[in-house]
Amino acid sequence: MKNYEEVVGIDVSKKTIDAYCYQAQVHKEFVNDLIGYKRLLKWVLKQTKTSNFFYCFENTGYYSLKLALYLHSQDIVYVEESPLKIKRSSGVVKEKTDKLDAKLIARYVWLYREELQPSTVKSMSHLELGRLLALRNQLVRNNAGLKGTLKEMKVLLSSPTTDFGCISLKRSIDYLSKQVKGIEDRIKEIITADNSMNKNYELLSSLKGVGLVVACQLIYHTGNFTRFASWRAFSSYCGTAPFEHRSGTSIHRRKQCHYLGDRKMKSLLSMASVSAIQHDTELRLYYKRKLAEGKDKMLAINNVRNKLIARAFAVVKRGTPYVVLQQHAA
The missing domain is CATH 3.30.420.10 (Ribonuclease H-like superfamily/Ribonuclease H)
Known part of the structure; x- marks a missing residue:
């Protein structure tokens, strides 16, 4: 500018x-x-x-x-x-x-006026998608808290089925579960109504470990894969990219992920990685190989997270679903 x-x-x-x-x-x-x-x-x-x-x-x-x-x-x-x-x-x-x-x-x-780029407003469907994802996350957290309270009350009470507090908690949990289901249905409608988002959603769904929430969060945070030039840039945004830390000859630490990043996206990618390790043969072998190299579990999971991000950007760039070419190696 x-x-x-x-x-x-x-x-x-x-x-x-x-x-x-x-x-x-x-x-x-x-x-x-x-x-x-x-x-x-x-x-x-x-x-x-x-x-x-x-x-x-x-x-x-x-x-x-x-x-x-x-x-x-x-x-x-x-x-x-x-x-x-x-x-x-x-x-x-x-x-x-x-x-x-x-x-x-x-x-x-x-x-910094010469380095800055003009901003643009996201489409109304994109904005609604972000609002619904945030609301769903809040309702899920609230529901988890109510479930924890109900579990504790059942341990303390001799007849939890007739206790008024337990009955009220169960009704609240059921109501929030219905609200979450309604929000998910609306999210699917938004994705289906937009051809570009629907295409990318179907491509992302071909990856093991990537479900509705992770796919929609990827679409939202990447601006439907227009905001970041490469998967490495998005990895840095999420806080999963390792960076060097050295100075002179005395300070030379191993590469680490920076604490700044989108924690929610990082958490979702962690859960997606655990699921992918269980259901994807390539990533399971890749994870075990990293452990055999002496890496701790969290570092190996971070490697899987970056693999998933790279695959997500690759399938969207190619425009074709992910296909396992080799069943015996990562």
């Missing part, structure tokens, strides 16, 4: 947005709604001496999504950046205000 003469950093919160023009060095607060967005555009045009500018704000989930949708509808160039990148580029900051945050965002985007 070269040749821009001004940038506007925006700090987004639940009810307000704070805008800061970097070159003009002016700040103003607006309401985080449609009226506030319109006033923001008018104010920026008055403060800047050029029309060659763009906006930048942090990705804060639902709060920033409204602003992104509005700017996209007005064909306005904007960048939605990771909060961690902006925070780590700011140096040591002891004060914390919305105005200062907007200024730091503007400073970041001005310094």
Whole structure:
């Protein structure tokens, strides 16, 4: 994004947005709604001496999504950046205000304006898919907690079948299970309605260990396999890619995965890897070979995770389902 003469950093919160023009060095607060967005555009045009500018704000989930949708509808160039990148580029900051945050965002985007790429809003079906996957995950966790409570109560009580608390828990568990099933049905409808997502879903389903949830999460996090250039880039995003750690002649550690990454995606890939080891002959032999080489179990599972990611990207790139070519070797 070269040749821009001004940038506007925006700090987004639940009810307000704070805008800061970097070159003009002016700040103003607006309401985080449609009226506030319109006033923001008018104010920026008055403060800047050029029309060659763009906006930048942090990705804060639902709060920033409204602003992104509005700017996209007005064909306005904007960048939605990771909060961690902006925070780590700011140096040591002891004060914390919305105005200062907007200024730091503007400073970041001005310094890196030549490296940044304009952001785009995902399709409505893609956004709904992400919301449903997050909701399903929350309901599953809540249901697991209720099941644990019910199990403990059954141990303590002599007649759990007639206890009112146990009966209430069972009803809640059954209700949440039905809700999860309904969400999964809606997810399948969204996938089926989109030809591109449906094709990639069928390709991913040909991999052992990859079911509905893992396949849909892969489609969502990769932007239907358009967000990452290679499987290694996605592996780094998930936190499964090993990195070197050495300095001079005294520090030389073995490669390790960085703690930064999408923990939910990493956890799902771990469960998919365990399932693949049980049902996929190639990956089971590959896993055992890594153990025989002296690697611990978690490191061997991480190797399987990366194998699954590589296979997922390969089948989508080729456009053909995965086929086991050799039954006797990985």
